[in-house]
Amino acid sequence: MSSSSVNYKNFFYPPGGILLWIIILVEVITFGFALVALAYNNHLEPEIFASSRGMLNTHLATLNTLLLLVSGYFMADAVHGFRANNLKKAKTGFSMAMVGGLLFVGIKSVEYYGKISMDIGLTTNTFFTYYWLLTGFHLVHVLIGLVILLVLRSDLKKKPEALKLEDVEAGAAFWHLCDLIWLVLFPMLYLI
Amino acid sequence: MKNNLFYTLALLFFLTIANALVSNFSFATKITAVALLMLLAAAKFLLVAFRFMELHKAHGFWKAAMIVLVALIVSGVLIAI
Incomplete structure (x- = not known):
């Protein structure tokens, strides 16, 4: 296991690395623009947006939010465990974070199945175009995050000495990015 | 540290439930409801970050960038909606 004493206060070394933080900023800006566009279209077509939003399952989306938050908690705990050379805690954290992510994907699949069986697609109306694109892109991020977690957990199990703290922090930062995006998507799509 | 993380998670849970409850209230104007929901979302966003x-x-710089970005998103949504 390779750990380092990085000075996080240095502009070039935020926790997770500067490259990942640039990606995080770009992603947040991109989703931010999409959310403002969604709000603008909501202003133009309030009835369509209200009736379409009424067809979404708020309970499942709230449950998914809680799952991502718990998953993020375990991810943060795993990083602390790795930093303290507590590999068991780190492994457990990675595993629990992955379970949270997989449950999120499962619930999202149930939600998607419900919409598809009602013939609600990308071109149904403006609201559902946003719904499919935004939740779809977010889901892609969750799936990529799960692959990163799988690789990190596998490396931690097979060759922990080769795993660097910077890599663990970068993987964790990407996983938390999924939380960040969802936290602003959730009220805009399901609650407003 | 574990306690700090756990308290953060508890606060995030509380804010998420508050988010869901606020969406069921009837407000005098839509903008009030949207502002409240987006402020709760921004609080959760910054807690996670x-x-x-x-x-x-x-x-x-990174702290300021995230705060400014989330403030811009909330302001943009409130102006556009």
């Missing part, structure tokens, strides 16, 4: 992603340890 600062506590789970450890942004509190980072250079001031």
Whole structure:
């Protein structure tokens, strides 16, 4: 296991690395623009947006939010465990974070199945175009995050000495990015 | 540290439930409801960034960038809706 004493206060070394933080900023800006566009279209077509939003399952989306938050908690705990050379805690954290992510994907699949069986697609109306694109892109991020977690957990199990703290922090930062995006998507799509 | 993370998670849970409850209230104007929901979302966003992603340890630029970005998103939504 390779750990380092990085000075996080240095502009070039935020926790997770500067490259990942640039990606995080770009992603947040991109989703931010999409959310403002969604709000603008909501202003133009309030009835369509209200009736379409009424067809979404708020309970499942709230449950998914809680799952991502718990998953993020375990991810943060795993990083602390790795930093303290507590590999068991780190492994457990990675595993629990992955379970949270997989449950999120499962619930999202149930939600998607419900919409598809009602013939609600990308071109149904403006609201559902946003719904499919935004939740779809977010889901892609969750799936990529799960692959990163799988690789990190596998490396931690097979060759922990080769795993660097910077890599663990970068993987964790990407996983938390999924939380960040969802936290602003959730009220805009399901609650407003 | 584990306790800090756990308290953060508890606060995030509380804010999420508050988010869901607020959406069921009837407000005099739609903008009030949207503002409240987006402010709760922004609070959760910053909690995850600062506590789970450890942004509190980072250079001031990264902290300011995230705060400004989330403020811009909330303002943009409130102006556009």
